[in-house]
Amino acid sequence: MGTDAGHMHTVASAAVIGAGTMGCAILSGMLAATEGPFAAVGPADVVAADPGQAHRDAVAERFGVRCVACAADIDRAVDVVFLCVKPQVMDEALRQVNENPLLVGERMPLFVTVAAGLKTPTYEAALPAGARVVRAMPNTPLSVGAGATGLCAGACATADDVAVACGLFSAVGCAVVVEEDAMDAVCAVSGSGPAYVDAFIEALRDAGASLGLRAEVAETLALQTVLGAAKLLQETGQAPEEARRAVCSPGGTTLAGLDALFRTGFQASVQAAVAAADQRSKELSA
Numbered sequence: 001m002g003t004d005a006g007h008m009h010t011v012a013s014a015a016v017i018g019a020g021t022m023g024c025a026i027l028s029g030m031l032a033a034t035e036g037p038f039a040a041v042g043p044a045d046v047v048a049a050d051p052g053q054a055h056r057d058a059v060a061e062r063f064g065v066r067c068v069a070c071a072a073d074i075d076r077a078v079d080v081v082f083l084c085v086k087p088q089v090m091d092e093a094l095r096q097v098n099e100n101p102l103l104v105g106e107r108m109p110l111f112v113t114v115a116a117g118l119k120t121p122t123y124e125a126a127l128p129a130g131a132r133v134v135r136a137m138p139n140t141p142l143s144v145g146a147g148a149t150g151l152c153a154g155a156c157a158t159a160d161d162v163a164v165a166c167g168l169f170s171a172v173g174c175a176v177v178v179e180e181d182a183m184d185a186v187c188a189v190s191g192s193g194p195a196y197v198d199a200f201i202e203a204l205r206d207a208g209a210s211l212g213l214r215a216e217v218a219e220t221l222a223l224q225t226v227l228g229a230a231k232l233l234q235e236t237g238q239a240p241e242e243a244r245r246a247v248c249s250p251g252g253t254t255l256a257g258l259d260a261l262f263r264t265g266f267q268a269s270v271q272a273a274v275a276a277a278d279q280r281s282k283e284l285s286a
């Protein structure tokens, strides 16, 4: 990595191992970045590795980056390697990284992993001693530039390494740094969170349909309401409690609705969902 005048490390080249949903979101973020550590990275500086020919063709076409079948085939040294394969095949992907002297030689890249459940010591044990690892837990809205990512540093990662990883995830949403023991909670809140919000939109749509709205109309209204409520909070900086009160007229419809929502256990349901996901994340990483 080079150092610019502001002493912030800049990235000149990167590899993405696993060009699926997350890998493509990361490719898109790094190639679109006009500021931050990835600002200078262009398609010619990036290589993607994926065993799926269809994936490779799609990625080459969409991003104009070079594609190879696996990490062992990467034919250049890079500054950062993003590990974006499923946890179940991470062993194999790391074995292929280890087969490549350009990736595990004297000048090792920074490794940034997005796999759920696998802890940084797992990577540090699989890679040569001294490997710098940053673990990230993004979510699916990353692919539309609106991700929420929690990150933590492995034992050998430097503050600059964390800043580099944050720079990427901030380009496609927001990024927060946490201790590794908080990663299960991050997974439970924001990693899995888009699915809870989807379930809420489904429920709001179905409730509207049960009142006689056409399902498409109810879905359009439910979706835009969730998007709009989140945008209002983000743009005004209001607390959700405050924004919620602004919707409520005394003796009006919203208070009647909220009363029923809370009486029937909405907060307890969300609490239970996050606790169950946190527990499952702990089991998966045990």
Ligand SMILES: NC(=O)C1=CN([C@@H]2O[C@H](COP(=O)(O)OP(=O)(O)OC[C@H]3O[C@@H](n4cnc5c(N)ncnc54)[C@H](O)[C@@H]3O)[C@@H](O)[C@H]2O)C=CC1
Pocket (backbone or CB within 6 Å): 017, 018, 019, 020, 021, 022, 023, 049, 050, 051, 052, 055, 069, 070, 071, 084, 085, 086, 087, 089, 092, 093, 096, 114, 115, 116, 137, 138, 139, 140, 191
């Ligand atoms: N989908 C989600 O909501 C989230 C996923 N994650 C993590 O992101 C990682 C990737 O997930 P997705 O992108 O959703 O999966 P995906 O299935 O869309 O992409 C994985 C890609 O890895 C490729 N692959 C398999 N073996 C490989 C190998 N040895 N070398 C190179 N590529 C290989 C597959 O062909 C596939 O294209 C997972 O570890 C998951 O835990 C993290 C946060 C949220």
Ligand SMILES: O=C(O)[C@@H]1CCC=N1
Pocket (backbone or CB within 6 Å): 116, 187, 191, 192
């Ligand atoms: O469901 C899962 O296990 C992964 C982690 C966060 C989102 N998807």
